[in-house]
Amino acid sequence: MLTIRGLTKTYRGGDRALDSVDLDVPAGQLMALIGPSGAGKSTLIRCVNRLVEPTAGSVEVDGTMVTGSGTGALRLARRRMGMIFQEYALVERLSVMENVLSGRLGYVGFWASWLRRFPQTDVDEAFRLLDRAGLTGMQDKRADQLSGGQRQRVGICRALIQNPALLLVDEPTASLDPKTSRQIMRLLVELCAERSLAAIVNIHDVALARMFVQRIVGLRAGRIVFDGPPEALTDAMLTEIYGEEDWAASAPPADDETA
Amino acid sequence: MPNSELSQGRIGWQRRTGRARLAIWFAWLVGVLFIVQCWDIMNAETIWDFVWDAPQQAGDLLGRMWPPRWSVLNRLWGPLWDTINMATLGTLLGIVLGAPVAFLAARTTTPSLLIARPIALLIIVSSRSINALIWALLLVTILGPGVLAGIIAIALRSIGFVGKLLYEALEETDASQIEAITATGATRGQRLIFGFLPQIMPVFAGISVYRWDINIRESTVLGLVGAGGIGLQLNASVSRLAWPEVTVMFAAILVTVIVSEYVSAKVRAHII
Amino acid sequence: MNGWAPAPLIANPWARWGFYSGAALYLMLALGSVQVNWARLAEGLKRGGSFVGAFAHPDFVSRAAEISEGFIESLTMTVVATAVGVVLAIPVGIGAARNLAPLPIYGFCRALIALSRTFPEIIIAILLVKMFGFGPLAGMLTLAFATIGFMAKLLAEDLEDIDEAQVEAIRASGASAAQVLVYAVQPQVMARFVGLSIYRLDINFRESAVIGIVGAGGIGATLNTSFDRYEFDTTAAILLLIIGIVMAAEYGSGIIRKRLQ
Numbered sequence: 001m002l003t004i005r006g007l008t009k010t011y012r013g014g015d016r017a018l019d020s021v022d023l024d025v026p027a028g029q030l031m032a033l034i035g036p037s038g039a040g041k042s043t044l045i046r047c048v049n050r051l052v053e054p055t056a057g058s059v060e061v062d063g064t065m066v067t068g069s070g071t072g073a074l075r076l077a078r079r080r081m082g083m084i085f086q087e088y089a090l091v092e093r094l095s096v097m098e099n100v101l102s103g104r105l106g107y108v109g110f111w112a113s114w115l116r117r118f119p120q121t122d123v124d125e126a127f128r129l130l131d132r133a134g135l136t137g138m139q140d141k142r143a144d145q146l147s148g149g150q151r152q153r154v155g156i157c158r159a160l161i162q163n164p165a166l167l168l169v170d171e172p173t174a175s176l177d178p179k180t181s182r183q184i185m186r187l188l189v190e191l192c193a194e195r196s197l198a199a200i201v202n203i204h205d206v207a208l209a210r211m212f213v214q215r216i217v218g219l220r221a222g223r224i225v226f227d228g229p230p231e232a233l234t235d236a237m238l239t240e241i242y243g244e245e246d247w248a249a250s251a252p253p254a255d256d257e258t259a
Numbered sequence: 260m261p262n263s264e265l266s267q268g269r270i271g272w273q274r275r276t277g278r279a280r281l282a283i284w285f286a287w288l289v290g291v292l293f294i295v296q297c298w299d300i301m302n303a304e305t306i307w308d309f310v311w312d313a314p315q316q317a318g319d320l321l322g323r324m325w326p327p328r329w330s331v332l333n334r335l336w337g338p339l340w341d342t343i344n345m346a347t348l349g350t351l352l353g354i355v356l357g358a359p360v361a362f363l364a365a366r367t368t369t370p371s372l373l374i375a376r377p378i379a380l381l382i383i384v385s386s387r388s389i390n391a392l393i394w395a396l397l398l399v400t401i402l403g404p405g406v407l408a409g410i411i412a413i414a415l416r417s418i419g420f421v422g423k424l425l426y427e428a429l430e431e432t433d434a435s436q437i438e439a440i441t442a443t444g445a446t447r448g449q450r451l452i453f454g455f456l457p458q459i460m461p462v463f464a465g466i467s468v469y470r471w472d473i474n475i476r477e478s479t480v481l482g483l484v485g486a487g488g489i490g491l492q493l494n495a496s497v498s499r500l501a502w503p504e505v506t507v508m509f510a511a512i513l514v515t516v517i518v519s520e521y522v523s524a525k526v527r528a529h530i531i
Numbered sequence: 532m533n534g535w536a537p538a539p540l541i542a543n544p545w546a547r548w549g550f551y552s553g554a555a556l557y558l559m560l561a562l563g564s565v566q567v568n569w570a571r572l573a574e575g576l577k578r579g580g581s582f583v584g585a586f587a588h589p590d591f592v593s594r595a596a597e598i599s600e601g602f603i604e605s606l607t608m609t610v611v612a613t614a615v616g617v618v619l620a621i622p623v624g625i626g627a628a629r630n631l632a633p634l635p636i637y638g639f640c641r642a643l644i645a646l647s648r649t650f651p652e653i654i655i656a657i658l659l660v661k662m663f664g665f666g667p668l669a670g671m672l673t674l675a676f677a678t679i680g681f682m683a684k685l686l687a688e689d690l691e692d693i694d695e696a697q698v699e700a701i702r703a704s705g706a707s708a709a710q711v712l713v714y715a716v717q718p719q720v721m722a723r724f725v726g727l728s729i730y731r732l733d734i735n736f737r738e739s740a741v742i743g744i745v746g747a748g749g750i751g752a753t754l755n756t757s758f759d760r761y762e763f764d765t766t767a768a769i770l771l772l773i774i775g776i777v778m779a780a781e782y783g784s785g786i787i788r789k790r791l792q
Contacts, residue, residue, distance in 0.1 A: 049703055051699055051702065051703060075705045075706075075707060076705065077705075078702075078703060078704065078705035079704070079705035081703070082704075083700065083703040083704075085696060085699070085700055087696055089694075089696035089697050089699060089700035090697070090700070091697045091700075091701065091714060091715055091718050091719070092694075092697070092718075092719075093718040093719065093721075093722070094714070094718050095274070097272050098274065098714075102701055102704060102706070102714050103704045104704075105701065105704050105705065105706035105707075105710045105714060106704055106705025106706060107705075110707065110709050110710060110713075113706075113710055113713065113714070114713050116273065116274045118272075123272045126272070127272070139272060155700075158700070158704070159704075162704055162705070168703075293610070294610060294611060294614045297606075297607035297610040297611050298607070298611050300603060300607045301604065301607040301608055301611060301667045301668070301671060301748075302667070302668060304666060305664075305666055305667070305668045306664055306666075309663060309664030310663050310664065310668060313662040313663050316661065316662045316663075317662045320658070320661055320662065340564065341564065344561040344564060344565070347557075347561060348561055348562070348565070384774065384777070384778055384781070385774050387777070388737060388773055388774040388777035388778070389737075389740075389770060389773065389774070390737060390738065390740065390741045392653065392741045392744065393740060393741060393751075393754065393770075396744065396754070396755065396758055397582070397758065397766070400578070400582075400758050400761070401575045401576075401578050401579045401582060402571070402572060402575040402579075403568060403571040403572075403575060405566060405567075405568070406564075406565050406566065407565055407566075407567055407572075410565065476649075476651055477651065479651060480651045480653050480654060483653060483744070483745065484744060493654075497657060509650075509654070512650070512651075512654070513649055513650070516649045516650075517649060520649075
């Protein structure tokens, strides 16, 4: 589904965020990308849909080369990749429905989108997704009236209505409380399974990643240093990724609830 | 208003209801017709031959304005000094007169809501409605031409500006600080000095410098109606059709305005 | 003895006293260069008294035809100039936003804005009257030009402050550049832009009263004539009308802007 070869990103000023990364994600697999801040997680998924232009290397999604294509071809490629953001990145002054339908912008022409004339099939699909995400009846609320969890659900609907082959998910739970975080992760896992989507999920919370995914990739200073199932992620491995820390120690359970 | 409705057995979605959509189209139609109507009324007496002639006139004008007669600059230093003085002294006078008006106008500091406040607000709106140039026109008729008319014109226009911004700042002061000062048994005057002044001083200084910068720009043209400064020279040159001199004066005005804007921005950044 | 005095604004005593004496010196020089003709002033005060008195009995009637024509010209000028200026300010404002426009377009639009903002309206009016002839068309063009500078600058600042994450999200869905503008940028800046347009309508009306002095149409010309004829009762009537219209417009635009949030 997703094939990355030799992906390298050097920012102006010489910071090497990604250093020749090779990665394959098959259809139907939810993959968590972990690593300390600044390891290049965010850069990696933004290089896949070229919101950040890679310096070298290739990205292929669903048989289409993403790197090296022109503006028009890039737009077509982006339609096949849904993206979900840390701070939701909803357009706050638009309604929930407009936000969800904005995921179809790559499919409709400019004037139709300007007049909000989306095909009936898109509208049907939007209602189906809102139902599925537990947002029934919310379509006419403005995005800035929603709670964090609700916003992220709208963000998920917006990504899925693109009918993507691949989901790029950037810290989906970083701004949410623990309970909502789990609900959002569960929703993502279920939706990926239902639609057999490939997904890369950047995530800080290693425990949460372990709970929900089949495969974890560890990134450190722009290089992949771990790639395997959650069970293989030992304390030694965590030290390799994040640096020295007492991984066995955990806070008392009472604190864990309120954390 | 957004809307979801059942159409032909399927759930549809549109951003607005049919009626709201119609109302919006109608409002646009009325608006455009209104503007077109205004255009027609406005141009009832326009002589279109002159208008079609405009590009040629513009070319002609530019041709006459170039090259600039830089020697005229020697005559401009005095008027420029007057211009800056009109702006500065006018601003000072405007602040002196505008600050008390602001205290009378602010809900938090006014001695009487029923009498003093409406009068103060009326002074502010009258001063704001009328451009410094019109004040100058009036004062030149009354006092005769000269820098003095310019200073008073600038001051009269500044009263409203300073008054409005300052009274808004006074109404937004933190009530708990005032309460604390009142609780010490302070008199009315002490409350102003220890409660309000510290809170509004930075705003006040910022407003003053900002208005000074605007006043420099305004005072460059006050001479057009006889109130002294570089505008007086500009008016003379324009009426003598001495366009090469006009170019130099435009350049002088441009530099003065840009320098004052730069100074004002620097000072305000420093205050805040 | 432990004396206490509030800390001075400028800490360095040399700089402080230097500043104070500099300011005092400037004030003395400036005040000294103001020449006052006391005889003329005394005579003027009498005339000033009669002018202030005129506000007690403004004369709306004797010059009613000229006054109403002047106001109709001013108001139509204001409406057309605001509409034209606001529409043209949109592309200029987008061009002057560093995050949206390429460098050459950015430079051009910023230069246009600077030109429009530094020169007082009345100077632009002088030039446009020379080109387009006397009358409200020249005035309308003056106000429209000033409106472009004002609106485009504020729009560009708003555009440079938008939340980039929303733009990124729409771009990631495969939207075209035009769709990104409509879906991610416009919703973020629209409400304030409409509010500012209404504010600019107020300003344009006030300015329309001025540019008539140099022949660009509107109530300014009528006002100027009434001064020249020393018809202070008519002058008072015109000024009262201007104040009334500005007050009404400010009240109305305040309500509209509140409804836009």
